[in-house]
Amino acid sequence: MSTKLRVAVLGAKGRIGSEAARAVEAADDMELVAALDRDDDLDALVGAGAQVVVELTAPSAVMGNLDFCVRHGIHAVVGTTGWTDDRLAQLRTLLAGSPGTGVLVAPNFSIGAVLTMKFSQAAARFFESAEVVELHHPNKADAPSGTATRTAQLIAAARAEAGCAPQPDATVTALDGARGADVEGVRVHSVRLRGLLAHQEVLLGAEGETLTIRHDSVHHSSFMPGILLGVRRVVGAPGLTHGLEHFLDLNLPA
Amino acid sequence: MSTKLRVAVLGAKGRIGSEAARAVEAADDMELVAALDRDDDLDALVGAGAQVVVELTAPSAVMGNLDFCVRHGIHAVVGTTGWTDDRLAQLRTLLAGSPGTGVLVAPNFSIGAVLTMKFSQAAARFFESAEVVELHHPNKADAPSGTATRTAQLIAAARAEAGCAPQPDATVTALDGARGADVEGVRVHSVRLRGLLAHQEVLLGAEGETLTIRHDSVHHSSFMPGILLGVRRVVGAPGLTHGLEHFLDLNLPA
Amino acid sequence: MSTKLRVAVLGAKGRIGSEAARAVEAADDMELVAALDRDDDLDALVGAGAQVVVELTAPSAVMGNLDFCVRHGIHAVVGTTGWTDDRLAQLRTLLAGSPGTGVLVAPNFSIGAVLTMKFSQAAARFFESAEVVELHHPNKADAPSGTATRTAQLIAAARAEAGCAPQPDATVTALDGARGADVEGVRVHSVRLRGLLAHQEVLLGAEGETLTIRHDSVHHSSFMPGILLGVRRVVGAPGLTHGLEHFLDLNLPA
């Protein structure tokens, strides 16, 4: 009798979805029981006995897909974007009607990116200064990246909570833009360079020392370990989990 | 009525000790009530009403100094080295007889160095590969540094506990030493370069991404925030605390 | 009348060869007139009117191919490896009989890698200390990389020529391998990490300052600009040119 987790992928023809399907197949403890895309019937999930769905479709499709899954008691790991407070509230209501079912919604499945954010947040209150430099390929449309903005906000919140003084900065004459974007008091700099993919460096400075936390992402395959970890954990985590960090058990041992 | 912490420094004429005395004086919430060195009488601590002692003397003096402090109910923050399991046990026995008194013994007071170790330990199990590169001035006598060896051991232990496979390494032909020192399966590389002081980089790699945690220490003033934090916390932490990390509250918020 | 360079690729079905063929096609100033592989007849080069051949085959095939090209006055840019002093002498003899024809043999077509080597060589004599850290994927069989060894040798030679003193290093107790491999007095460290491709960092240190030159190669597409530059330059460089650096005009302007 197989004890493998029965996993389905929605959006299985997409770039990330097809890779996720392969990653599930390659995992010793999982079985890929369905790989659906846009025009496929969700009933196939029930027929295949799927326990967990990996949802990698589009903002316009995700709520309908999750409605189906939750009503059928199928857990879900969701990488599709477009989540607002309203949508999250809607999902919570849905889950309230299916007490044993779990859904993980994660804005980022790269474990390295999530650790970078959590470590920065944990370290922020010990340092006078904190800035973020994010570096991406030059085809990126937005600056700063969403991850860099979120990281700066987490740092700012941690500093505020600890009662840190504003960051020291004696700049009196500056070219426009030299000191970067101001995200709640934390400066964020966006480099765009051919030959890069997605990189982020958090610099923390105190008297006599600096701490640098850098994440380099060179391929979207870096999302797969986080997706698989999400699949394994969501079956034991009923209700809504928002953010992969909740599954990383980061209570740092002393 | 002053509510400042009454702090004394032992070893106040040493390089670190004299800096610690200045740091205590500069702290808003502390008062430097005594600054003693080799030939001074410890009774002065009692006369001065010291609540906490910062102990920065020598391995040959530290046990006697702590015996005096603990018996007089004076808390201590200890940066002096030379601690063995025997000595720690002796100190615990001493503390058992003075239940309200706390002693912090810390091998490293740089908050950045401690965070580097703890973050590396917490992240280690999520990555296939982990190596340590430490970089110091060329006058250093030992390689690797004690901090790098300790970091590698913490990474190795975290990987073992999580059941990680051995690190991938297809090297078949190598010049002697190219792959660094093997510390419990974690490779450690020691760079010696004029113009550097003390630096450490922990590299963690998984499919498609790497996470780098780097600590740069450019002046021993970097120990002061950790010493002051120790002073503030030790008065509320009876018994022995071994390692500054216990005072950093690193249960990372989700 | 087209004035584009007429270029052929030998080894056009290989990984690098097929990419080179695409790069030639995409270049505004070149025309791909032939793309041959193992079983194709070299006479096609003449029929196609090829002016330059990009040779990306195998050590066993390269000398025969070059013999044909040089005798027919076709210039060549050669990425195939396996060059010994004997083979280079043989090629020079061949070229002596065809005075207007040029051949570029380059061990590395990544402009970034070549610049890293040349800059390190030029800077070496100004710094007391120099070490090399190379970082690669864990499937690599040799350590250090050929590029790192070559870089260290260039640094050592530049230091020797300038009469530099041996590097300072006070290490007295070391774990085996901690200080890296000794390449003519220059230490080289090899990191192997999942998530990396091919990276090299040259660290130079003097009193109060360090200079770091780092090359990150994340895809073999990085060879294409160097190959195209070679094609453009070899038609005006009769005889043997050994190393892409000769075409980079690095007489640094003041």
Added chain:
Amino acid sequence: MSTKLRVAVLGAKGRIGSEAARAVEAADDMELVAALDRDDDLDALVGAGAQVVVELTAPSAVMGNLDFCVRHGIHAVVGTTGWTDDRLAQLRTLLAGSPGTGVLVAPNFSIGAVLTMKFSQAAARFFESAEVVELHHPNKADAPSGTATRTAQLIAAARAEAGCAPQPDATVTALDGARGADVEGVRVHSVRLRGLLAHQEVLLGAEGETLTIRHDSVHHSSFMPGILLGVRRVVGAPGLTHGLEHFLDLNLPA
């Protein structure tokens, strides 16, 4: 008979001047024959037989000092700032009247900083993208640093001369300042962080690869090797030399 260079320091009580005096004394091939400051008589230079003066005073004093030196045939190495085209022209006129005398005026005596600029300039035309990140202590008043602005200008000029296309940048939505300051088409980012002194990173990117040149200055002692090199070379370089790079012989060997 001593064959040591007879060197005097002007501004010998200043922070850099006093260090320069010590560096001259420590150099095997030099003799410190005078160390003058504000109120000292320049005639002492003649009395002491100074061959070379190291000029580290103030913009208000430097022209008078050089007038004296050049008229007395004393060579000069000048670190004082405030040079305009007018002043340089004035100095050239002065030197025309004393054909054997040499003066080196250098905006930066850190060899590492100068090499960073020259290497960036030499490499710029080979890469699609180039950005500069400079990082300094938070007490710095200007952003970007003068060195970073100068580096960006050299990169821009090299790209223009080689006919490079504008840098790729698809940014359409950005927070104010995120993309840094625009210096002639080259983006410059200024980080201000406690624990840093003066650092600069030049990032160059092409398809599949990046080249990074980083200079870390941790102490103004890093100016001394450049000053001593200037002293040794200026005696054989009559007329005005503007910039230390002219004495570094950077015609890169192939």
